[in-house]
Every structure is written in C-alpha cells, then in structure tokens.
Amino acid sequence: MSKRNLKPGAMIYPLPVAIISCGRxxxxxxxxxxxxxxxxxxxxxxxxxxxxxNRHSHQIIKESMEFVINLTTVQLLNELDFCGMNSGSSINKFEDTCLTYEFGKVVCAPTIVESPVNIECSVKSIMNFGSHDMFIAEIVNVKIREDLIDANSNRVMLDKLQLLAFSYGNYHALGEVVGKYGMSSKNRTIVNNY
Ligand SMILES: Cc1cc2nc3c(=O)[nH]c(=O)nc-3n(C[C@H](O)[C@H](O)[C@H](O)COP(=O)(O)O)c2cc1C
Incomplete structure (x- = not known):
C-alpha cells in the first residue's frame, strides 16, 4: 500500500486524556x-x-505552580468532555458537573473524588513551545482507590479500570489487554527496563 506525505502536524496518537484540577x-x-x-x-x-x-487554567497554574492529574474512566466521559468545552472564566465547573473535590495530600489544588487516581504535581519550570506552554512538574503524591491495590501483592491494578484514551477526535475506553510488558523476551534477559 502506498503512503502519502502530510503537512507536519501533531499526529502522535493515541494520547492519554485526563481532567486537570487546579486553584488554591x-x-x-x-x-x-x-x-x-x-x-x-x-x-x-x-x-x-x-x-x-489563553486557557483560564493557564494563569491559575502559573500562579499556584501546582495541579492534579485526575485519571478518567468511561464513567466520567461526559464530565471530561464538558471540562474541555467550557472555560472556567465564565462558569464554575465543579458546580456544573457531578464532580466533587477533596483536598490534595501535598498540594493545595483540589483532587476529584470521583476519579480513581489523583496525581498531585508541583511545577518546576514552564517552557514555551510556540502555541503551548509546557508545565514541567514533579509528582509529589499519588492517591489511588483502595480496591485498585491487590491485597496480597500490593500491585496496582489499573487494568481493572476502563481508562480513557484520545485518538484523532475520538475517545476510546481501554479494555482488551493484548500483551504484557516483556512478552517478547520470555526466555531472554530483559535489558531495557522502565
Ligand atoms: C479531549 C481534549 C483534550 C484537550 N487537551 C488540551 C491540552 O492538552 N492543552 C490545552 O491547553 N487545552 C486542551 N484542551 C482544551 C481545554 O480543555 C479547553 O480549552 C478548556 O475549556 C479550558 O478550560 P479553562 O479555560 O477553564 O482552563 C482539550 C480539550 C479536549 C476536549
């Protein structure tokens, strides 16, 4: 099959997609x-x-230097899309969705109660790359729902969730596991670890 060259563009898919919470x-x-x-x-x-x-959150995070990445499941899809279609400059998104907050353990920013995993981040630097600013942050705490931790092994079981991914305008719910990390090296020593 022949291929066509396209104008260079942001074409890396699939992407993770999540709701960011911020504010002091x-x-x-x-x-x-x-x-x-x-x-x-x-x-x-x-x-x-x-x-x-131009996002309302840009100014908030630039001033507070903190944010939380709230991983999002298919059950929160409508809220996730809503938070990406409406600006906090004109509405209060906690009031206009079914999402509620509690306090972060380390950061002042709120964490979303309904999200199964809250990743608390402290911004270390901000770099401009043209249309977007990149906020580079250290992860200072991870809150995760108890039932997602295996009682015997302490292993985190994210595969129990239908986490969302975003690909070229569509949302996808992760479901089918098609392989395991290291599966190609069954009888060989793995040299490239995480
Ligand atoms: C699926 C999806 C992904 C998005 N990803 C980004 C992103 O990575 N960076 C960004 O600046 N805006 C992104 N947006 C747009 C913002 O979420 C949107 O402009 C939002 O209304 C900004 O809210 P705020 O003005 O309250 O900060 C995305 C929107 C959607 C629906």
Missing part, C-alpha cells in the same frame, strides 16, 4: 481537560502538561 481556594478551583501530557522521568517522578496561554 474554592473561589478559584477550576477543571480542564488535557491530552497533551506525558512522563519525562521516573526518578524524580516528573511529568508535563502543555497548556495554551
């Missing part, structure tokens, strides 16, 4: 959806989110 007090708390995010380092655990400067 109830009158400032805000939620927004992000898919331009990822892991930068495991030690110290470091991640990034990329935010357009």
């Amino acid at each position: 007090s109830a009158d400032e708390y805000n939620l927004f959806t992000t898919s331009w995010m990822g892991t930068l380092s495991s030690d110290p655990p470091t991640c990034y989110i990329s935010i357009k400067p």
Whole structure:
C-alpha cells in the first residue's frame, strides 16, 4: 500500500486524556481537560502538561505552580468532555458537573473524588513551545482507590479500570489487554527496563 506525505502536524496518537484540577481556594478551583501530557522521568517522578496561554487554567497554574492529574474512566466521559468545552472564566465547573473535590495530600489544588487516581504535581519550570506552554512538574503524591491495590501483592491494578484514551477526535475506553510488558523476551534477559 502506498503512503502519502502530510503537512507536519501533531499526529502522535493515541494520547492519554485526563481532567486537570487546579486553584488554591474554592473561589478559584477550576477543571480542564488535557491530552497533551506525558512522563519525562521516573526518578524524580516528573511529568508535563502543555497548556495554551489563553486557557483560564493557564494563569491559575502559573500562579499556584501546582495541579492534579485526575485519571478518567468511561464513567466520567461526559464530565471530561464538558471540562474541555467550557472555560472556567465564565462558569464554575465543579458546580456544573457531578464532580466533587477533596483536598490534595501535598498540594493545595483540589483532587476529584470521583476519579480513581489523583496525581498531585508541583511545577518546576514552564517552557514555551510556540502555541503551548509546557508545565514541567514533579509528582509529589499519588492517591489511588483502595480496591485498585491487590491485597496480597500490593500491585496496582489499573487494568481493572476502563481508562480513557484520545485518538484523532475520538475517545476510546481501554479494555482488551493484548500483551504484557516483556512478552517478547520470555526466555531472554530483559535489558531495557522502565
Ligand atoms: C479531549 C481534549 C483534550 C484537550 N487537551 C488540551 C491540552 O492538552 N492543552 C490545552 O491547553 N487545552 C486542551 N484542551 C482544551 C481545554 O480543555 C479547553 O480549552 C478548556 O475549556 C479550558 O478550560 P479553562 O479555560 O477553564 O482552563 C482539550 C480539550 C479536549 C476536549
């Protein structure tokens, strides 16, 4: 099959998609959806989110230097889309969705109660890359629902959730496991670990 060359564009899919919560007090708390995010380092655990400067959340996070990544399941799909379609400059997204908050353990930003995993982040630097600013942050705490931790092995079982992914305009719910990390190296020593 022949291939066609397209104009260069942001074409890395699938992407994770999650709701970010931010703000230092109830009158400032805000939620927004992000898919331009990822892991930068495991030690110290470091991640990034990329935010357009015109987002209401951009200013809040620039001032507070904190945010929370709330992993999102198919049960929260409508809320996730809503938080990505409406700006906190004109509405209160906690009031206009069924989402509720509690306090982060380490950061002042709120965490979403209905999200199974809350990743608390402290911003270390902000870099501009044209249309978006990249907020590089250290992960300072991870809150996870008790039932997602195996009582015997202490292993985190994220595969019990239908987490969401975003691919070229569509939301997907993760479901089918098609392989395990290291499956190609059954009888060989794995040299490339996480
Ligand atoms: C699926 C999805 C992914 C998005 N990803 C990003 C992103 O990575 N960065 C960004 O700046 N905006 C992103 N947006 C747009 C913002 O979520 C949207 O502009 C939102 O209304 C901003 O809210 P705020 O003004 O209250 O901060 C995304 C929206 C959707 C629906």
